[in-house]
Amino acid sequence: MGFTFILWMKALQMLERNDKLSNLVFISPFFALIWxxxxxxxxxxxxxxxxxxxxxxxxxxxxxxxQKKKVERIK
Structure with a gap:
C-alpha cells in the first residue's frame, strides 16, 4: 500500500489540476477485480x-x- 501512495502523491505533483487524477479512483475496483x-x-x-x-x-x-457547467460559464 505504501508504494501506491507514493505513486499517487507523485502523480498529484505532476498534474496542474487534481480533478483529472481524482477520476482514477473509480478505476481501482476494476483493477482489484482483475487481480x-x-x-x-x-x-x-x-x-x-x-x-x-x-x-x-x-x-x-x-x-x-x-462539461455542462463549463458550457454554462462560457455563455
Missing part, C-alpha cells in the same frame, strides 16, 4: 459486473455535469 480473479481465482458474479456498470455510469454522469 483477485488472476491471483486468487475468485469467481466474478453478475452482481459485481452490475456494480462496475454503476461505477462507469457515475463517471459518465460526473463528466457530463462538469
Amino acid at each position: 483477485i480473479r488472476l491471483f486468487l481465482g475468485e469467481e466474478i458474479y453478475t452482481t459485481t459486473i452490475t456494480g462496475l456498470f454503476f461505477i462507469i455510469l457515475g463517471i459518465f454522469v460526473q463528466q457530463y455535469e462538469r
Whole structure:
C-alpha cells in the first residue's frame, strides 16, 4: 500500500489540476477485480459486473455535469 501512495502523491505533483487524477479512483475496483480473479481465482458474479456498470455510469454522469457547467460559464 505504501508504494501506491507514493505513486499517487507523485502523480498529484505532476498534474496542474487534481480533478483529472481524482477520476482514477473509480478505476481501482476494476483493477482489484482483475487481480483477485488472476491471483486468487475468485469467481466474478453478475452482481459485481452490475456494480462496475454503476461505477462507469457515475463517471459518465460526473463528466457530463462538469462539461455542462463549463458550457454554462462560457455563455
